[in-house]
Amino acid sequence: MRTFIFSILTLLALAVAPAQTDTSAVKKTSPFAGRMHLRLGYDIGKKIWSHYRHGNIDQAYLNLGYGNHIFELTAGTETMPYTHPTFSLVSEGRYWKAGYHYNFYDNWGDMHNEITLGIRYARAAFDYRLDQIHIDYPAPYDHWSYTRNGSVRFDRLHAWWLELTTAVRAELFHNLYLDLYVSGKWMPRTPQAGDMTAVYVPGFYRTNVSHFGFGLGYALSYRFGF
Numbered sequence: 001m002r003t004f005i006f007s008i009l010t011l012l013a014l015a016v017a018p019a020q021t022d023t024s025a026v027k028k029t030s031p032f033a034g035r036m037h038l039r040l041g042y043d044i045g046k047k048i049w050s051h052y053r054h055g056n057i058d059q060a061y062l063n064l065g066y067g068n069h070i071f072e073l074t075a076g077t078e079t080m081p082y083t084h085p086t087f088s089l090v091s092e093g094r095y096w097k098a099g100y101h102y103n104f105y106d107n108w109g110d111m112h113n114e115i116t117l118g119i120r121y122a123r124a125a126f127d128y129r130l131d132q133i134h135i136d137y138p139a140p141y142d143h144w145s146y147t148r149n150g151s152v153r154f155d156r157l158h159a160w161w162l163e164l165t166t167a168v169r170a171e172l173f174h175n176l177y178l179d180l181y182v183s184g185k186w187m188p189r190t191p192q193a194g195d196m197t198a199v200y201v202p203g204f205y206r207t208n209v210s211h212f213g214f215g216l217g218y219a220l221s222y223r224f225g226f
Contacts, residue, residue: 037065037112041179041221046076049217055080061219068103070116078126078202087133093126095203097163112223113177114169122161122185126202128154128193154193159201161187161213169221177221185213 043059050057059076074097081090101118130152167181190207191198199208206213 036226038224039063041219043219045217070101082200090129091200093202095124097122120163159191179219183215
C-alpha cells in the first residue's frame with residue numbers, strides 16, 4: 001500500500017511539473033511584458049521661471065507608454081502678473097494638455113531613454129484682474145494723459161491651442177529622468193477680455209505678438225515599468 005501511494009504521488013508530481021514550466025514560459029513570452037510604462041513628471045523649469053517673475057506655476061504630467069507609443073496628459077495652475085506700457089494685470093487660471101508622442105530613440109540593454117516628437121491639444125480657463133491703465137496721448141496732445149487705478153475683473157475666459165513638441169529624456173539615476181523639451185504653439189483665435197484682447201493666457205503665455213508661441217523647459221520625471 002505504501003509503495004502504491006508513493007507511486008501515485010510521484011506520477012502526480014511529474015504531471016504537475018511540466019504544467020508549471022509551461023505557465024512560466026507563457027508569462028515570459030507575453031507581448032505586454034516589459035513594454036508598458038507609466039511616467040510621472042514635474043516641471044521645475046516653469047516653477048523657477050515663475051518665481052523669478054513674481055508669479056507661480058505648478059505643472060505636472062502623466063504619460064502611459066506601450067513600446068514607442070506614448071499618450072500624455074499635462075495639467076497646470078498659474079498666477080502671473082503682466083506689465084504692458086499702457087496697463088498692468090494679473091492672469092490666474094488652470095490648463096490641461098493631451099496628446100500623442102512617438103519615441104524615436106533605439107535603446108539597448110535595459111535603457112529607457114527617449115527622444116520624442118508629438119502633438120498636443122490644450123485648453124485654458126482663466127480670470128483677469130486689470131489693476132491699472134495709463135495712456136499718454138501722442139502729439140499734438142502729448143501733454144494729455146489718462147491714468148486709472150483700481151481693479152476690474154474679467155472672469156471665465158477660455159482659450160484653446162495646438163502644440164508641436166519634441167522632448168529628450170535621459171536617465172540620471174535608476175528610473176529618475178531629466179526631461180528637456182521644446183514646443184511650438186498655435187492659437188487660432190485670441191480670447192477677448194471685455195474690450196481688450198487677452199494678452200496673456202496661462203499655459204500659452206503672451207498672445208499679443210502673434211497667434212504663435214514658443215516654449216522651452218525642463219522637468220524631472222520618474223518611470224514605472226511593467
